[in-house]
Amino acid sequence: SQQGEEDPQALSIQEGENATMNCSYKTSINNLQWYRQNSGRGLVHLILIRSNEREKHSGRLRVTLDTSKKSSSLLITASRAADTASYFCATAPTGANSKLTFGKGITLSVRP
């Protein structure tokens, strides 16, 4: 079963714009992670946010977590054509020894 549900399913923006992607989940979590997948490649870990954290930054990435609403958002600022990829949120439920459940993903297209 898919724990995380990303929104929107697809997003198309112009280079230089910001991209915001959302993830909602159903059960209590230990942490939430975001991954990127380029076409034909494996997933690349972007950022991990623990349940007791509210916001994390990594370069042009900003992730927020609202455990009361069971939701997270990933913001990519000043997007580049190279950011074109699928983005997945993955949740690690409480007590589940790092077993991740992935959503269906968001397809981001950044137009040059």
Added chain:
Amino acid sequence: EAGVAQSPRYKIIEKRQSVAFWCNPISGHATLYWYQQILGQGPKLLIQFQNNGVVDDSQLPKDRFSAERLKGVDSTLKIQPAKLEDSAVYLCASSLTLSNQPQHFGDGTRLSIL
């Protein structure tokens, strides 16, 4: 550091045949995962190893799928016999430990069943 290595990259077989995939995780990573990713979906965990022991195989179709990690390093995943619905990308990932670590993925094996 070298990443997660997987082979082959592509495999085409007929239904009812058998197939095996190989994975070599990042050196020193104790935890190894096999995922199935069907087109348009996120990865689904098939099996998780901690060293050479199975931690979770609850979503592995055990009537046709098997996996081993005998020496706690590299791993093989086998399908026998294959069905049409097994067409997918099979991804291997590894992490340092079991608890709350980022996972590092290989580029996967794309399996097509005819």
